[in-house]
Structure formats: structure tokens, C-alpha cells
Amino acid sequence: MTEESETAAASPPRLAWQVAxxxxxxxxTPRAHTLVLDVPGWxxxxxxxxxxxxxxxxxxxxxxxxxxxASAPENPRIxxxxxxxxxxxxxxxxxxxxxxxxxxxxxxxxxGYFVWSSxxxxxxxxxAGGSGIVPLMAMLRHRAxxxxxxxxxxxxxxxxxxxxxxxxxxxRELADLSNDGxxxxxxxxxxxxxxxxxxxxxxxxxxxxxxxxxxxxxxxxLSYVCGPxxxxxxxxxxxxxxxxxxxxxxxxxxxxxx
Amino acid sequence: MADIPFIARGxxxxxxxxxxxxxxxxxxxxxxxxxxxxxxxxxxxxxxWDFTIRGGxxxxxxxxxxxxxxxxxxxxVDIHCVTKWSKFDTKWEGISVDTLLNAAEEKGLxxxxxxxxxxxxxxxxxxxxxxxxxxxxxxxxxxxxGPLDPEHGGPARLLxxxxxxxxxxxWVRGLxxxxxxxxxxxxxxxxxxxxxxxxxxxxxGDP
Numbered sequence: 001m002t003e004e005s006e007t008a009a010a011s012p013p014r015l016a017w018q019v020a021x022x023x024x025x026x027x028x029t030p031r032a033h034t035l036v037l038d039v040p041g042w043x044x045x046x047x048x049x050x051x052x053x054x055x056x057x058x059x060x061x062x063x064x065x066x067x068x069x070a071s072a073p074e075n076p077r078i079x080x081x082x083x084x085x086x087x088x089x090x091x092x093x094x095x096x097x098x099x100x101x102x103x104x105x106x107x108x109x110x111x112g113y114f115v116w117s118s119x120x121x122x123x124x125x126x127x128a129g130g131s132g133i134v135p136l137m138a139m140l141r142h143r144a145x146x147x148x149x150x151x152x153x154x155x156x157x158x159x160x161x162x163x164x165x166x167x168x169x170x171x172r173e174l175a176d177l178s179n180d181g182x183x184x185x186x187x188x189x190x191x192x193x194x195x196x197x198x199x200x201x202x203x204x205x206x207x208x209x210x211x212x213x214x215x216x217x218x219x220x221x222l223s224y225v226c227g228p229x230x231x232x233x234x235x236x237x238x239x240x241x242x243x244x245x246x247x248x249x250x251x252x253x254x255x256x257x258x
Numbered sequence: 259m260a261d262i263p264f265i266a267r268g269x270x271x272x273x274x275x276x277x278x279x280x281x282x283x284x285x286x287x288x289x290x291x292x293x294x295x296x297x298x299x300x301x302x303x304x305x306x307w308d309f310t311i312r313g314g315x316x317x318x319x320x321x322x323x324x325x326x327x328x329x330x331x332x333x334x335v336d337i338h339c340v341t342k343w344s345k346f347d348t349k350w351e352g353i354s355v356d357t358l359l360n361a362a363e364e365k366g367l368x369x370x371x372x373x374x375x376x377x378x379x380x381x382x383x384x385x386x387x388x389x390x391x392x393x394x395x396x397x398x399x400x401x402x403x404g405p406l407d408p409e410h411g412g413p414a415r416l417l418x419x420x421x422x423x424x425x426x427x428x429w430v431r432g433l434x435x436x437x438x439x440x441x442x443x444x445x446x447x448x449x450x451x452x453x454x455x456x457x458x459x460x461x462x463g464d465p
Contacts, residue, residue, distance in 0.1 A: 013463050014461075014463035014464060014465075015461050015463060015464075017263075017264075019264045052460075054263070054284070055266040055269045056263040056264065056265055056266055056269070057265070057266065057269045057270050057271060058265055059271075060263075061270075061271040062263065062283070062284065063269075063271070063284075063286060064284040064285075064342050065342055066341055066342065088272075089271070089272045089273055089286070093266070093268075093269050097267075097268050097269070102267060103264055104264075104266065105263070105264045105266070110448060110461060111447065111448070112446075112447030112448050113296050113443075113444075113447050114296070229292065229293040229409070233293075233299060233409055236297070236298035236299065237298060237299065239298070240298050246297060246298045246300070246379070247297070247380065249297050249298050250296060250297060251295060251296060251297055251298065252294075253292070253293050253294055253295065254292070254294075254341075
């Protein structure tokens with residue numbers, strides 16, 4: 001360790017609030033919007049990290065929330081995909097009021113455990129419930145940027161549970177990613193109308209689904225599970241039951257952040 | 259760098275104002291009880307559960323039954339999570355950390371300036387002794403009149419309500435006495451060593 005990095009370790013720099021510019025907004029699904037942000041001097045992030053967003057009203061009232069970064073570290077801009085909660089305070093503002101050209105305060109990146117690097121070798125099992133796909137998407141996108149020899153050593157299986165087919169975020173990009181012959185994507189829908197022509201799974205996650213969508217336990221894969229609390233509890237408990245090593249299961253649980 | 263807030267065009271509060279002095283900066287009140295943890299929920303059977311305080315080469319140990327036999331306290335407190343939610347008037351039952359540390363001291367363990375809380379699943383979090391003594395911290399096993407759910411840290415968790423809630427280690431199994439501060443699990447990953455919500459000590463580098 002050099003003297004310089006020792007000094008840095010002793011007094012880490014403060015994660016300062018910065019005003020990011022909204023470059024573009026994209027509607028992903030009826031409820032999910034992506035904000036593409038240009039953050040001046042952004043020092044980069046790791047796939048799986050999040051940022052804090054702060055909104056300050058003219059009367060000084062402020063609200064803060066955390067949002068996962070959806071974009072790959074290779075992307076110089078950061079993309080946040082936000083689920084709009086109708087009775088929320090922050091998400092309707094971010095989804096409906098913010099437009100390209102506006103500014104928004106962010107600080108980050110934050111979080112050092114629920115992260116994945118394409119240099120981490122071995123198979124990976126990603127399990128998403130609803131908008132829990134967002135940090136996992138950053139991992140899939142990061143892998144897609146890696147050199148082919150790294151990709152072949154870090155194959156990914158994704159199991160993504162959504163309510164209906166129109167609630168699947170990034171559906172076309174996920175279909176493209178799964179065409180590389182190394183990535184397997186399994187969708188399951190919990191509230192898709194019986195009359196629709198959906199041919200995939202149509203039930204809540206269960207042991208058989210995890211066994212079919214994931215890796216054999218003996219592969220020792222690293223697992224990332226993100227979604228609402230009951231979903232993550234169920235998925236993580238099932239993985240342990242199947243024989244996955246608990247210390248190789250990383251979870252991120254959220255209640256809806258309004 | 260000075261923090262000069264940027265006014266968010268067209269943003270207004272939609273929430274009823276919290277009672278003055280109750281909500282730390284950047285927090286919002288929730289009536290739910292969100293869950294956050296880094297891995298699967300560990301489950302240790304109570305007949306194999308114990309609580310230990312370690313200092314130097316010495317260990318003081320309580321079985322589940324021995325812990326429950328200590329004097330109970332029933333704190334009602336506000337809690338504040340670094341992910342921005344706060345929950346008011348949460349009701350707990352448990353043992354004061356003072357009771358445990360004083361019993362350990364009587365058995366010869368010297369009190370130190372810092373402690374590391376240890377949990378099932380490998381989680382750790384560091385705390386200054388002053389933050390877990392003087393009636394400010396408990397090992398709790400009941401929430402809202404019932405046993406603490408595993409996903410909320412049962413059978414027992416630490417409760418240090420005046421600090422961000424990651425300091426209130428779930429599935430706690432003991433404390434290690436330390437002369438010098440050392441970062442725990444989240445603290446090594448960028449979170450603050452102390453975590454006072456009133457001064458927004460969220461991340462390393464925050465004042």
C-alpha cells in the first residue's frame with residue numbers, strides 16, 4: 001500500500017451531493033421510468049451499487065431516497081430505473097415531473113456488498129422480483145461489455161418474476177442478452193391474464209422453478225437476489241434448502257420506496 | 259465542498275409534517291417495518307443459541323434461558339434506517355446491554371472504548387462503548403408484544419435506537435470488547451463508523 005492510499009483510507013472523501021443533468025427520460029413499462037443522468041466528474045460505479053437522490057422544495061422541505069443504478073460501469077452516464085408508486089412523494093416526481101434538461105441532486109455510488117465484477121469468476125444466478133431487476137440489469141450489462149474469455153467464465157442465469165408481461169422491464173434487451181448462448185433468462189408471471197398467449201411460467205417462484213432456472217448447487221454459483229422483502233425471503237430460503245452456500249447468496253430487499 | 263441544496267423545480271411535500279424534532283434530516287416516516295439484510299435469514303435453534311461477551315482471552319456466556327432470566331426492560335423508541343425510513347414508537351422487550359456488560363465486568367472482563375457486535379451469518383458492526391451503555395442499548399427478543407420474527411433479527415437482535423438501524427445487529431450472538439475501533443461489515447463497505455442519524459452520518463467521510 002502506498003503512503004497516498006493509506007492517507008485516503010484514513011480519511012475517505014465525503015460523498016458530496018452533486019447536481020446531475022437529466023439527459024433523457026424513457027418509459028420502460030406503464031409504471032417504470034428510466035432517468036439517464038450526466039453527473040459531472042462521476043468517478044464510476046460497480047454493478048449493483050445505488051445512489052441517493054435528494055429533492056429539496058422551495059420551503060426547505062427535503063426528501064431522500066435510494067435508487068439502484070441500472071447502467072453498466074462502462075456507460076459514462078448513469079441510468080436509474082424508478083418504479084412509480086401512485087401515492088408516493090419522490091417516485092411520481094422523478095417519473096412525471098422531471099424532463100430532459102432538468103437537474104437533480106444525487107450522491108454516490110453507495111454499497112459495496114451487493115456488487116458484481118466481470119473479473120469475479122464462476123457462474124452467477126440472478127433472481128429478480130419486480131423492479132428488483134434494476135441492479136441485476138447493471139450486472140448483465142456489465143458482463144456484456146466484458147471480453148469473451150471473461151464472459152465464458154462468468155455465465156449468468158436470470159430468473160425474473162413480474163406481475164404481467166407488460167410489467168417486464170428491459171424485456172427486449174433481456175431477450176437480446178439471452179441470445180449469446182451463455183445467458184439463460186427465465187421469466188415467470190404472477191398476474192398475467194389466463195387469456196393471454198404467454199407461453200412461459202405463470203406462478204410464484206418455488207423450489208422446482210429455482211432448480212430449473214438456476215445452477216446445480218454443486219457449481220457453487222454466486223447468487224444475487226433483489227426484490228420486495230417476502231420475495232427475497234422466499235428465494236433466499238429456497239436456495240439454502242436446495243443446497244446453495246448461504247455465504248454466497250447476496251440479497252437486497254426493499255419495501256416500495258415512495 | 260459546501261452542501262448548497264439545489265431546489266427541485268416543482269417539488270412539494272405530500273406528507274403530513276412529522277412532529278417537530280422527531281424526524282432526522284433526510285428521513286421519512288413509515289408505518290411498515292421494512293427488512294434489510296445482506297444474505298439469507300439465518301436460523302439457529304434456541305437450544306444451541308448463546309450470547310457471549312469476549313474480552314482478551316476471556317468469554318462470558320449466557321444460554322437462551324439464562325439470558326431470559328436477567329431483568330427485562332421494555333423500551334418504546336423511534337428507529338431510523340440509513341435507507342431513509344424512520345418508524346416511531348416501536349415497542350421492544352429485552353435485556354439492557356448495561357446489565358450484560360456489568361455482569362461481564364464482575365467476571366473480570368475489562369470494559370474497553372469500543373465493542374464489535376457479532377451475529378449469526380457473519381455480520382458484524384462496531385460501536386463506541388458510550389453508545390451501548392447508560393441505558394441506550396438492549397439485546398431484544400420481543401417486538402410489539404410477540405417473539406421477534408427471524409426476518410427482523412429473531413431470536414434476538416441488538417437495539418441501539420439513537421444510531422442508524424444497521425448498528426442494531428440482527429441475529430446478534432455477542433459482543434467483543436476492543437481497545438481500538440475497527441470497522442464492521444457495512445462499515446468496511448463505505449458506511450459510517452458511528453452512524454448518528456441527527457447529523458446524517460450515513461457514509462464514510464460524512465462529518
